[in-house]
Amino acid sequence: MGSGDENLKVADVAAAPRWRWRRLLWLPVLLAAFSVLQVVALRFIDPPLSTVMVWRYGEALGQGDWKYRLHHQWRDLDQMAPSLPISLVAAEDQRFPLHNGFDLQAIEKARDHNARGGRVRGASTISQQVAKNLFLWQGRSWLRKGLEVWYTLLIETFWPKHRILEVYANIAEFGDGIYGAQAAARQFWNKDASALTPAESARLAAVLPAPRRYSAARPGPYVQRRANWIQRQARQLGGGGYLQDD
Template sequence: MGAEQDERKVAPEQGGAARRRRGWWWWMWRVPVALALFSVLQVLALRFIDPPFSTVMLFRQVEALAQGEWGFRIHYQWRDLDQMAASVPISLVAAEDQRFPEHNGFDLQAIEKARANNAKGKRLRGASTISQQTAKNVFLWQGRSWLRKGLEVWYTVLIEALWSKQRIIEVYANVAEFGDGIYGVQAASRSYWNKDASQLSAAESARLAAVLPSPRRYSAARPGPYVQRRAAWIQRQARQLGGADYLEAGD
């Protein structure tokens, strides 16, 4: 009798352990699947809905409040692509990602060049595409970590699969930072030249593109020698690419 009672005591304990293991595995595969589905819905929704803000904007506002900058405000106003000067998107492409219409989110040629350049001990060079920067700015956060980089790759794949190239450059032009707290070409145009984004000249568009990716270090409104040289280079590159017509290749 004693042995039978011991067996009956052990059996429920084993059954409880098995249930806990099943519960653990249930969460192990369902949570990632749920998060993946949520991210797909996020990206799909923003194919049609203009984002009211980005995570980068949100983090910057929280950072300002944490530092006691109570008067800090984000400047952001959406503009559709056809409401911007035609020089805006081609300037961004000329400055940031000249193979934008051709690649699928990742420029392998630029990655190889950056790897070779960095291996020689030269100045660090990045190879982030406009698609990757859009993914980071809209859905993620600033900083360096394997987690953020992995999520950046995932979101880049999604936006390339679910958005057109025109939509990608439209969103990027609206969420890119062009000064501390100034996001998008419309806010930048109003802040720096008191005009609408549709009225930007080729030179002004190039100056906006020239301050990327260091908009808090350089100024499009008061360009120093570096920004002036880079803006002139961007204008030359935009012309060599074929101007605004070059972006038609993306769709």
């Protein structure tokens, strides 16, 4: 065998690892492109499920709960009572029409509150909640938080505020296995989401911090107090008109 052939073999061996590394460098680019396509497509396509729904269903089966059922029916925002979206905003994210996915004022207030001790307060916007509930897994990690930020930026870039709120109202959990305002209205009051009263809308929004712990159908003192507060906040924000220019 000549020295030329040996040199070619050595060069091929050295080039192989470099080629593998170059392919690996393309992986983040491909994943980023896929996430952009996901978000753009879901601006126009109503998601039939969210990762939270799938995760919860798998969790129930893992615990041997074979009778567990998911209740979910999509409704466009204009097929819901006007009191429902403003109640969600009043309860969860009052600066929703004004921020770009991250409410810096709320983050600062939550940081000051938590530094004083007591019950921990969060500052997740509706956009952030859509990002993590629709696309991401349960749990806490720096990777998950980073992806939440990325998906929030994509959602705010490619979706109008109306679409963000519409998806949120359809994937939020209002009871154990009950996702979206339509399923909640049917399960709790045997009516469509379009027929929800302001009081019922406020009660749905009131249970969102812990929908498996609190009941909108049979509200205890905490839920009732919070629902009353949500109704007052919704009126102070200007009712449904607060969301018309989003």
